[in-house]
Amino acid sequence: MWRKLRYISWFTSAFLNKHKSAMFLGGLASFLLFLFAWRYSQAAFAVIFRQRQVIGIVGQYTPATLPRSVQEKISVGLTQVTVTGDVVPAAAESWEIRDDGKTYIFKMKKNILWHNGGEFKATDVNYDFKDADISPINAEILRITLNEPFSPLPSLLSKPLFKEGLQGLGPYRVSRVLFEGQYISKIKLEPLNSDLDNPQVIKFYPTLTQAVTAFKLGQIDTLETLEGSNDLLDWGDYITISKEPNYGQFVAILFNTDHDPFSEKQFRQALAYAVSNELTGGQIKSPIPDQYWAYNTALKKISFNEDRALELLGEGKAASASASFTIHTFTDLLDTAYKLSEDWKKLGIETNIKLVNTVPDDFDVFLTILEIPVDPDQYSLWHSIQNDTNLTRYENPKIDKLLEDGRKTVNLLERKEIYDELQRYLMDELPAIFLFHPTKYTFER
Numbered sequence: 538m539w540r541k542l543r544y545i546s547w548f549t550s551a552f553l554n555k556h557k558s559a560m561f562l563g564g565l566a567s568f569l570l571f572l573f574a575w576r577y578s579q580a581a582f583a584v585i586f587r588q589r590q591v592i593g594i595v596g597q598y599t600p601a602t603l604p605r606s607v608q609e610k611i612s613v614g615l616t617q618v619t620v621t622g623d624v625v626p627a628a629a630e631s632w633e634i635r636d637d638g639k640t641y642i643f644k645m646k647k648n649i650l651w652h653n654g655g656e657f658k659a660t661d662v663n664y665d666f667k668d669a670d671i672s673p674i675n676a677e678i679l680r681i682t683l684n685e686p687f688s689p690l691p692s693l694l695s696k697p698l699f700k701e702g703l704q705g706l707g708p709y710r711v712s713r714v715l716f717e718g719q720y721i722s723k724i725k726l727e728p729l730n731s732d733l734d735n736p737q738v739i740k741f742y743p744t745l746t747q748a749v750t751a752f753k754l755g756q757i758d759t760l761e762t763l764e765g766s767n768d769l770l771d772w773g774d775y776i777t778i779s780k781e782p783n784y785g786q787f788v789a790i791l792f793n794t795d796h797d798p799f800s801e802k803q804f805r806q807a808l809a810y811a812v813s814n815e816l817t818g819g820q821i822k823s824p825i826p827d828q829y830w831a832y833n834t835a836l837k838k839i840s841f842n843e844d845r846a847l848e849l850l851g852e853g854k855a856a857s858a859s860a861s862f863t864i865h866t867f868t869d870l871l872d873t874a875y876k877l878s879e880d881w882k883k884l885g886i887e888t889n890i891k892l893v894n895t896v897p898d899d900f901d902v903f904l905t906i907l908e909i910p911v912d913p914d915q916y917s918l919w920h921s922i923q924n925d926t927n928l929t930r931y932e933n934p935k936i937d938k939l940l941e942d943g944r945k946t947v948n949l950l951e952r953k954e955i956y957d958e959l960q961r962y963l964m965d966e967l968p969a970i971f972l973f974h975p976t977k978y979t980f981e982r
Contacts, residue, residue: 612705638686692912831913
């Protein structure tokens with residue numbers, strides 16, 4: 538027995554002496570490997586098992602009509618517009634204006650890549666503008682020549698650029714797009730910098746009801762909508778609900794100035810003074826948002842004043858007969874329409890409410906949501922020749938002239954003076970009443 542133990546001891550000692558160097562190196566390597574694995578295992582697991590954020594959006598969209606918020610995840614334009622309306626560089630490094638606003642020269646940034654790895658060049662710019670010649674001078678310089686000066690052009694160039702297949706220049710690349718018919722049902726986005734961002738899946742739902750059901754079933758993590766769902770608002774103890782004004786839109790009352798008594802300025806003013814502070818937040822808004830550089834801070838404020846409203850009715854021709862009219866609106870704004878109706882009934886004015894699915898061909902009053910242009914230029918909303926977009930049918934030679942001058946004037950200070958005066962006229966004439974910015978709701982688990 539002892540002889541056997543001594544044999545095992547001698548054998549082990551001889552083996553260790555012979556292979557001690559290899560065993561030391563192997564142990565050291567194992568120890569270093571363990572440290573490496575311990576150090577980087579979390580990062581490895583984060584990459585392999587990255588959590589995808591699933592976002593729900595209400596609406597039906599094609600690749601060409603994706604919401605601007607989604608487009609800006611995927612790509613950028615030559616420029617970018619800030620929340621104050623200022624235009625700053627994006628894919629373009631700089632630009633200069635020549636020929637009194639008829640020629641724009643853009644210099645492209647270097648080392649910007651498309652999602653397929655190709656370098657972004659001036660020849661890739663594929664905007665399609667009427668009455669504009671877009672010509673690359675070389676790979677870095679782009680020239681845009683116009684028939685007439687057009688100062689809003691840099692703002693319009695903030696529209697994100699794309700190549701075929703939704704290839705962009707932004708922080709996310711499109712990895713997959715699924716369709717239902719012609720509309721996108723799901724789009725998968727992969728971050729270019731996986732250390733900072735998680736992958737995203739964006740699902741589109743035709744109606745709010747379908748989106749809310751998907752949220753309740755756990756099919757989406759985040760729901761973004763301009764409509765507050767009563768169901769989800771009651772879930773405040775279990776989910777995170779955030780809301781903020783959507784400064785890109787206005788809830789507005791449009792008057793058909795072709796119809797009596799809305800052709801009468803005093804009547805429109807009387808209706809404005811009768812709108813309760815509950816709907817306006819204390820004052821009627823300018824059509825140019827108050828955070829824009831072109832907002833007129835010296836505007837005369839219009840706030841609820843029932844006595845002034847009755848006084849204006851007495852001054853107008855419409856006071857001889859009891860006025861009545863119909864408010865056309867969409868389902869989302871029905872509560873606001875009822876509140877307006879109650880406000881105007883206090884003036885002795887009877888109103889009906891009619892729900893519509895599209896912009897009506899003819900109306901007395903149209904309560905709707907208007908998109909606010911990224912540039913202070915509002916030519917399409919108020920100029921008398923804009924038959925398709927000037928829904929109020931408003932005609933005023935002075936306002937026409939201000940709108941024309943505003944889009945031909947390159948100097949920013951001179952443009953500011955023009956838009957200050959434009960706002961004074963619009964707030965006096967009131968072809969429309971701007972109530973408030975709609976609320977954007979975000980529901981998160």
